[in-house]
Amino acid sequence: MSGKRATPIVVGVGDFKNRSTKVEDAIEPLTLMLRAINLAIRDTGLKVSEQKRLRAAIDSIDVVRSWTWPYPDLPGLLAEKLLVDSTIKHKSLSAHAGSQPGKLFDEAARRVAQGECKVALLIGGEALASLTACAKAGKLPPPGWTRLEEDVKGVFSPTARDLGTNLGAIHSIGAPIHVYPLYENGFRAHRGQSIQENDCESGKLYGDFAKVAEKNPYAWSYGQPTETAESISKVTKRNRMICFPYPLLMNAFNTVNIAGACLLTSTEHARQIGIPESKWIYPLGGAGTSDSANFWERPNYYSAPCISRSIDAALDVSGLTKDEIDLHDFYSCFPIVPKLACNHLGLSITDPQKPITLLGGLTSFGGAGNNYSMHSLTEMVRQLRKGAGRNGLVLANGGVITYQHIICLSSSPRRNGPYPDKNPLPAHVEDVTAPEIELSPDGEATIETYTVEFDRDGAPLRGYIIGRLTKSGHRFLANHGDARTLTELTSRTKEPIGRKGWVKGDPEKKGRNLFTLEERASL
Template identity: 30%
Template sequence: MNDHHTPVLVGAGQVSERLGDPGYRGRSPVELAAAAAALALAGVDPRVVDTIAAVRQFEISTPRAVAPLGRSDNLPRSVARRVGADPARAILDVTGGQSPQRLVTELAASIAAGESRAALVVGAEAISTIAHLMRSPDRPDFTEHAPGGLDDRGYGLDGLVDAELARHGLTSAAAQYALFENARRARLGQTRDEYALGMGALFAPFTRVAAANPHAAAPTERTAEELVTVSERNRVIADPYPRYVVAREKVNQGAAVLLMSVAKARELGVPAGRWVYVHGHADVRDQDILARPDLSRGPASALAVTDALAQAGATPSDVAAADLYSCFPVAVTNITDAVPLTCPLTLTGGLPFFGGPGNAYSLHAVAEAVAFCRAHPGDLALVGANGGLLSKYSVGLYATTPAPWTEQPDLQGQVDAWPKVAAATEADGPATIETYTIRYSRDGRRTGIVLARLDDGRRFAATADPALLTTGEPVGARVHATSTATGNTVR
């Protein structure tokens, strides 16, 4: 297989800083991304890069987000300028954890089509550094201007923000994902304690990987019991999540990967042993949460993994290493419930332990996949990147074995044709709870929130007395809904 347009990953880099560590420099997101890009470009003239794409930082991910220390007005070109590149095209992608893998897939497709010959994907966050420096009287200014064109794709918040959920207090990712988690617990017929230990057992191996990763933000090995035992340090964020099983956003991390055509890699003398091929890929968006028939699953994500495996002619047991997006336990089990992977499920250590650098986490996963494939020639590595409320999923399958570029079938058409549940913004009358959570504030306040179905089948969000949700099994309980000017309630 010698198609000179075939895309290969030829470089990958990661950098990190932890407050208080020797050599800590307090670098900006641009500086971290540029340092990672320099590693990805090692031995390659940066002037060959014709396309650079950046993952959107948290501080520019929503209309209300702020960059308290300033920011670049053209993130990808700021990075390019620092490493000596002057690409014809610069991209700033939409918000969401799917973005890194989706960009790798998009740029690989562009190379396969002959539209690009060398492309760089970068992403970084300095959330921990920025919080630290905001407390300093001598604050730096990270503002900078980078001239040149920019394909700014906007926030892309469809599937990430739901106004009806927000109206009823479901504004945090932990509270939103807790809905899936509690629905899954009820489907499995487990008690709260049984399910908690299952979350701990899932993530305990992740902590071992993080403990050995020099870039991990929390490199501490913990037992399953430690992860889910509530304490002053491990307080409950939203039922059923204590802090230790929730993605850690206060990190300083950057990553980058370099893609080329086989012809360009050969022309530049990049050793073939460093080439990593894309064996399968998929990108899909699930139905909005209120429309999904089963709130314990995100079936589009599992469909994406299954299809990527089919493209590669592989089975789940053929995957030697995987990194499944792990912002919360259900993001992992949503895949493993449907796809029986037998390999370890993280390459980095996972978002709660390695750290969750904003939208850019899975770029570290891709970088780790490149390293794994080079160290294990012929073995298959899978990266699953999740965005929104189990909403947007991007998958990449990687190996050093040569493979032709393949096009994804119309998965989105399949998902769009699935049955949908009708929603009610004003809910009155008898109803049945489908799932729930209790949101815990630092000051001790609790807010009960449910998703329920009226007897006519319409689904709605509502607030509830937390006492209703702390005893017995709330899922399946019969309640009465009442609509008000500020939202729905159940009793």
């Protein structure tokens, strides 16, 4: 596009929480979103008459796809409710991924910069707490919610989704609760940490996050007793083990009712309608890419190229160095994501000199489905406005450490020209190599990484092993092959990674492999 570029700014942010889980108080995501939008419009500081002008000028709507309620056209419904359906120029509904708020924000800032829209609205919301309450009461669909073409018969759960028919599914692995622990265990072993040291580190990290959420009125845990490093890391009946080494309080908590909204426009339009400069926050740039969608095709399990490259590219395109970032909010569905980000940026995991969360993480603040990082963006805007720092970085993660999008914001304009006209990274990281996959391994092998899933009574249910064949170095996926192996995989004193054993196909299930630490004959 030729001609002078506009300067995009965030002028309004809004978060709305419905803390009640009573059936009679159940508010659907559409309504939660509309309330967050109203708060974002009010947040601009405009008089009521000018707020109406701003609302009428919304010509771009991007919606983060909701887990709660599968609306047939949520962007269209919002445009209709906002009375802008006849003048809207752009509307979209994102894919399912926690990286989407960052991606949508970056693209909206670009549209404003290129003059393709005047006022861009970014919005998302979940009401899984209310939906769960209604399901338990036998009230599906919830009374008064938007009718769907098909009745909803259950409650969405990211841990109960269909894994498909691929190699992971054959071995019953692929949900987030399975894959993130593979990285935690791999990262621990790579650094030479003991299992006890790793537990303490994760507990301290999430304990500090809980203290942040304690002070955030939009957090789901706000006003509740604050979890501590000890209560988070200690396995109890209440804090049962989910997948080793993560007990329940190190897993994302998605049963919340919360929506968040951002309003972007140009400095020129903001001046025209009188939005005070004290409300302006500048998007500096963004970047995002993804690693292989198949977790068994990753280069290793102690680093994530999609995270490190997205961070580096976002800083570069924003004209910043890592030392110029004052505030961070790292997506934290599990401890491993902020750990990988801290490791890449050279920040201490347990004693960072700069904030690494503004919300308190997906356990203490609440998972908010795909929309967690929208709340990161809204809070970053608030913190920058009040002078808590000059520059901020938001890391939005999606999938199973699959998709990333990083956004840099500032209380000052960009120093190096107009807002970037494209994402500087390709959609996928394609120049890294992963070990060759052996679908039918047979022979001596070494554990590369692993996890163990536990049942609701706290007993180990199934072991998941990613291993390497001694003879070829090829990688394979397997389940535990005997009770001793399952027990030893749950050891808190002896590191399983690097131990040798044997792998062979399961004679009772085609395509499945079994790994054992016993001698070959036991298979």
